[in-house]
Every structure is written in C-alpha cells, then in structure tokens.
Amino acid sequence: MTRTLRLAALLASVALPAFAGQAPAGSDAPDIPVSHHDRVYAAEQFSNTLSVIDPADNRLLGVLRLGDPAPGNLSPLYRGQLLVHGMGFSPDHRTLAVVSIGSNSVSFIDTATNAVKHVTYVGRSPHEAFFTPDGKEIWVTVRGENYVSVIDASTFEEKTRITVPAGPGMTIFSPDGQYGYVCSSFNPETVVISTADHGIVGRVKQDSPFCPNIAANPDGSQVWLTLKDTGRVMVFNAKPPFNVLHSMETGPITNHVNIVRNAHGSFAYITVGGRNEVQVYRTDDFSRVATIPVGALPHGLWPSGDGTRVYVGLENADAMVAIDTLTNTVIGSVPIGQAPQAVAYVPDAVPDGDGMQDLQPLGVAGQAAHLSLASTGSSTGSPMGSPMGSPMGSHVAAKNSTPAPTSVTLFDQGLIQVLQASVTGLEPKKPYVLAIASKADGSGTLEPLSSFTTNPAGSAIVNALGPIRQVVQGQAHEERRYLVVAPGTGAEHGAPVQVQAH
Incomplete structure (x- = not known):
C-alpha cells in the first residue's frame, strides 16, 4: 500500500x-x-x-x-x-x-x-x-x-x-x-x-x-x-x-x-x-x-x-x-x-x-480627505470605463453605472494639503484646467488651480498645493466652493465637464 x-x-x-x-x-x-x-x-x-x-x-x-x-x-x-x-x-x-x-x-x-x-x-x-x-x-x-x-x-x-x-x-x-x-x-x-x-x-x-x-x-x-x-x-x-x-x-x-x-x-x-x-x-x-x-x-x-x-x-x-x-x-x-x-x-x-x-x-502621514468628481454629461468628457470614442453617457449614468471618473485625495501636510486628482474620462491630448467654482453645479467664475493636458487615453494625474480641504469642505471663513474640471486653460476655459460629487 x-x-x-x-x-x-x-x-x-x-x-x-x-x-x-x-x-x-x-x-x-x-x-x-x-x-x-x-x-x-x-x-x-x-x-x-x-x-x-x-x-x-x-x-x-x-x-x-x-x-x-x-x-x-x-x-x-x-x-x-x-x-x-x-x-x-x-x-x-x-x-x-x-x-x-x-x-x-x-x-x-x-x-x-x-x-x-x-x-x-x-x-x-x-x-x-x-x-x-x-x-x-x-x-x-x-x-x-x-x-x-x-x-x-x-x-x-x-x-x-x-x-x-x-x-x-x-x-x-x-x-x-x-x-x-x-x-x-x-x-x-x-x-x-x-x-x-x-x-x-x-x-x-x-x-x-x-x-x-x-x-x-x-x-x-x-x-x-x-x-x-x-x-x-x-x-x-x-x-x-x-x-x-x-x-x-x-x-x-x-x-x-x-x-x-x-x-x-x-x-x-x-x-x-x-x-x-x-x-x-x-x-x-x-x-x-x-x-x-x-x-x-x-x-x-x-x-x-x-x-x-x-x-x-x-x-x-x-x-x-x-x-x-x-x-x-x-x-x-x-x-x-x-x-x-x-x-x-x-x-x-x-x-x-x-x-x-x-x-x-x-x-500626519495617515491623514487625508477623499473626494470625487462626476461627469456633467458634456460632450468633452466620457464616463470612466467607456471605450475610447464611445457615446457620452448622462450624468446619472456616470454616477450609477460606472464609478466617478475622477478621484481626488487631499493629503494633509499640516495647515495645507497636497491635492492629487486621478482624472479620466476626458478627450485625449486636450488642455483642461482643474479649478474651484463658487456653485455646486460648476457655474459662475472659476478659480484655476492647475492646468494640464490629457494623455492619449484621456487621463492625467494632476497636482496642486494649498489649504484646499478647508475651502471645498466649507471649513474656511469664506463661502464653500467646489472642485471642477473644465476644458481649456487657466486664462481661457469653457464650462465644467466634471464637478465635485456630493
């Protein structure tokens, strides 16, 4: 045996x-x-x-x-x-x-x-x-x-x-x-x-x-x-x-x-x-x-x-x-x-x-705040996960059927934060700006934080530095504002195509 x-x-x-x-x-x-x-x-x-x-x-x-x-x-x-x-x-x-x-x-x-x-x-x-x-x-x-x-x-x-x-x-x-x-x-x-x-x-x-x-x-x-x-x-x-x-x-x-x-x-x-x-x-x-x-x-x-x-x-x-x-x-x-x-x-x-x-x-190395940006449904962006060149989905579809196209982390460095945005779902090889808007829907005057150009996959890693968490979470002494992504540059840009989700 x-x-x-x-x-x-x-x-x-x-x-x-x-x-x-x-x-x-x-x-x-x-x-x-x-x-x-x-x-x-x-x-x-x-x-x-x-x-x-x-x-x-x-x-x-x-x-x-x-x-x-x-x-x-x-x-x-x-x-x-x-x-x-x-x-x-x-x-x-x-x-x-x-x-x-x-x-x-x-x-x-x-x-x-x-x-x-x-x-x-x-x-x-x-x-x-x-x-x-x-x-x-x-x-x-x-x-x-x-x-x-x-x-x-x-x-x-x-x-x-x-x-x-x-x-x-x-x-x-x-x-x-x-x-x-x-x-x-x-x-x-x-x-x-x-x-x-x-x-x-x-x-x-x-x-x-x-x-x-x-x-x-x-x-x-x-x-x-x-x-x-x-x-x-x-x-x-x-x-x-x-x-x-x-x-x-x-x-x-x-x-x-x-x-x-x-x-x-x-x-x-x-x-x-x-x-x-x-x-x-x-x-x-x-x-x-x-x-x-x-x-x-x-x-x-x-x-x-x-x-x-x-x-x-x-x-x-x-x-x-x-x-x-x-x-x-x-x-x-x-x-x-x-x-x-x-x-x-x-x-x-x-x-x-x-x-x-x-x-x-x-x-402090373990302290961070996490946000996300969702598509507005504009033709200049597409929901994450969609094949390149596929039709743009609605804002509801972007929120319900796929994850938000852009994730944002605010890494605490004491009184300020390093912002890092993992941006996707945009047109490839185009200029965009990450900015702060005064309205939740992204309307009104935008305050640019960082300009960037997307890669051939329509994505980018974007960074900024400042007391951003206090502003976008309503912790500053001024009125709360909202992160957005808009096509164009800091000097000349269009309407936001991604806005801060709630």
Whole structure:
C-alpha cells in the first residue's frame, strides 16, 4: 500500500506542473511561505515615508521617515529625501534600495534594523532601482536624463553609466542575470542590455513612449511592460530576437505589472489606476481571468514569497490591500502613508528580532480627505470605463453605472494639503484646467488651480498645493466652493465637464 501511494504521488507530481519561484527570482528558486519574518514596504511620495508591514497579520509596524512633508521641503533641502518613489531589494533580502525623485537619491536600508546604511546621489529625477541577480550591482534608471546609473553594491558608489534612450523608466533583469531590460518613459523604445559588458544587444519598439514599469517571468521566457499614457500592456520575448508576443488595452492610468506563479498557473497582475482595479492575465494565452476592485488609484504591487498573495498600494486611498491569488479576492487592508508608489514584498527580511527599530507612528502621514468628481454629461468628457470614442453617457449614468471618473485625495501636510486628482474620462491630448467654482453645479467664475493636458487615453494625474480641504469642505471663513474640471486653460476655459460629487 505504501509503495502504491508513493508511486501515485510521484506520477501526480510528474503529470501536474509545479510552480515555484516568485519574481524577481527564477522558477527554480524555492517558494517562501508567508511569515512574521517577511516585510511589505510602500514608498510614499507626499509624506516622504516608507511604510513597513508585517504580512503574517497584515499589520502596519510603523513608518521610516526619510524626509519631511510640505512646506518644510520647500526650503533648501540640505537633509532628508523628497518624493520617495521607487524600490528594489537585494537577492539576499537584506538591503532595500529606495529612490527619491526630488532629491536625486537612492537610500540603502538594512531590512532587519531599518537603518539607512548609505545614501547615493545620482542624476536628475531617478525613478527606479534594482539589484542584478548576482547582487553585485544596482541599476538606477535616471529618468530625467539618458542613462542608467550602475552602482557598486559593495561600496554604494556609482561605477559607470549606460547610455540609453532619454527617460529610462525602469530596469528589471532576466532571472539568470544575463540581460537587463530598460523601458523608456520618453521614447517608444525598450532596450535589452548585456549585464556582462553593459552593451545594448536588443531593442523593442513600444506602442507608446511612457513606460513606468516592467517585469520578467521567473521562467525566463517573457517580459511584460506597462504603458501609462495609452493604457496598454505589451509582452515580448525575453530572449533573442526579443520580438513582441502580445499587446493589449488595459485601461487609463495603467501603472505596474508583476508576475505570480501559484497552484493555478502563471499570471500577470496589473494595476489600472483609472479604473481602481487589478486585472489578472494568464501568461500562456494572455487571456484575462479576473478583474479585482481594490480602491482608489492602485499603483505598485508585488507578490509574496510563495505567490499566494499580491500586495497593492492605493495611491489615492493611503492603504495597502492584500489579494489572495487563488481566489483573486481582497483579504486585507492596511492604512499606510501618503500616495504610495512602488511596493516591495521581501521574504525573510527580518530573520531575527522584531524589526521595529527606527519606526514611528503614521502621524500626519495617515491623514487625508477623499473626494470625487462626476461627469456633467458634456460632450468633452466620457464616463470612466467607456471605450475610447464611445457615446457620452448622462450624468446619472456616470454616477450609477460606472464609478466617478475622477478621484481626488487631499493629503494633509499640516495647515495645507497636497491635492492629487486621478482624472479620466476626458478627450485625449486636450488642455483642461482643474479649478474651484463658487456653485455646486460648476457655474459662475472659476478659480484655476492647475492646468494640464490629457494623455492619449484621456487621463492625467494632476497636482496642486494649498489649504484646499478647508475651502471645498466649507471649513474656511469664506463661502464653500467646489472642485471642477473644465476644458481649456487657466486664462481661457469653457464650462465644467466634471464637478465635485456630493
């Protein structure tokens, strides 16, 4: 009987595919079950903090303050970091690399103690950083310029620069360490670089210029990249000739992509910010298998060490949600700092101790107000979720059948707030203005806050700074006013096409 059972188990293991190894590791790496030794991190660009979560019980342990909120960071920035944004971690899971766009820096943090081991300053507006699979180098995409800064992982000093098309968005590596894949945020081209000699060995044409994020399959077969400007995702062959395998529309403000391998197969998880959802696709036939509502403006995401969960940062909700990948349902939500960008799940980040050193409570970093704008039914906008070029729905339809097209978060910075609006449902490549109106229906004189131009998907991320919450919530000494979006510029604009919902 025992021999029969062993034979049956052996045959089953041969017949069924075995999935192990989670990104960025290879498929031959062992899965690491979720435990109190793991950590989930979120880089938060308005509170300039790093939230630290214990995934075993989905509990916020505290935040590591890398810089100050406004208005302190509006003075000469002699200390601290500004616009904390990108993240990567070392293959031994002992070092976290945190990129701050506004201070042109990479902070190297000890995952076990939360201590900042070193800060390396690079060129204008770096975006993301990641370690090579052998752990010897960190490649930093310097998006404000035209190169990848290569940092020696032993000294944390820049050793060389790799010239690439202007505006590199992110680098990810093939699991075997042979290639680095660098997409562009300003040019419609991804380049493939040999890690051995830092030479470009392949080029992939992007469907559009703005790629913020890229991921490689653990089995070394595919590379996935997102296109935020057009709301698309592309997949190309991870090996020569690096040909495009698939391209598809996902939706406005498509942010990040990552790969999960679990008992059901291999899947790509994609955050679509303009639709407040995570979309899930098979990596074999590219079919969509799930759409998961998660909350306002999902941005970064990363799988657990065993692929059973995916953690997603909600940029306009100041929260991290956990998704069960076997059921594709949200199983937890954790309050975190302001406007999370990149997310990293680091298995066995704290092998000993509680890992609570240098962590502080959320404080003002956890304070925000949330609003939404609904369509007025004007022909210059369309309800979120409608296909490009489809007829404009009524104001009632926009409110009842689809979510409000624009979500707004007012992040408290003391007496003032940073406003961030995730705007969708507008005409593509057109000028608009975010403004304050004196009437609830948007009529009357408008007071412009910020002018912007929509991307090819008819969406945009819009920011402003000031005591806005007090005004739009009627807490100031003057009459309450209302947020609106109108076509045109601050100097000359039309009637609002989106107004603050009640």
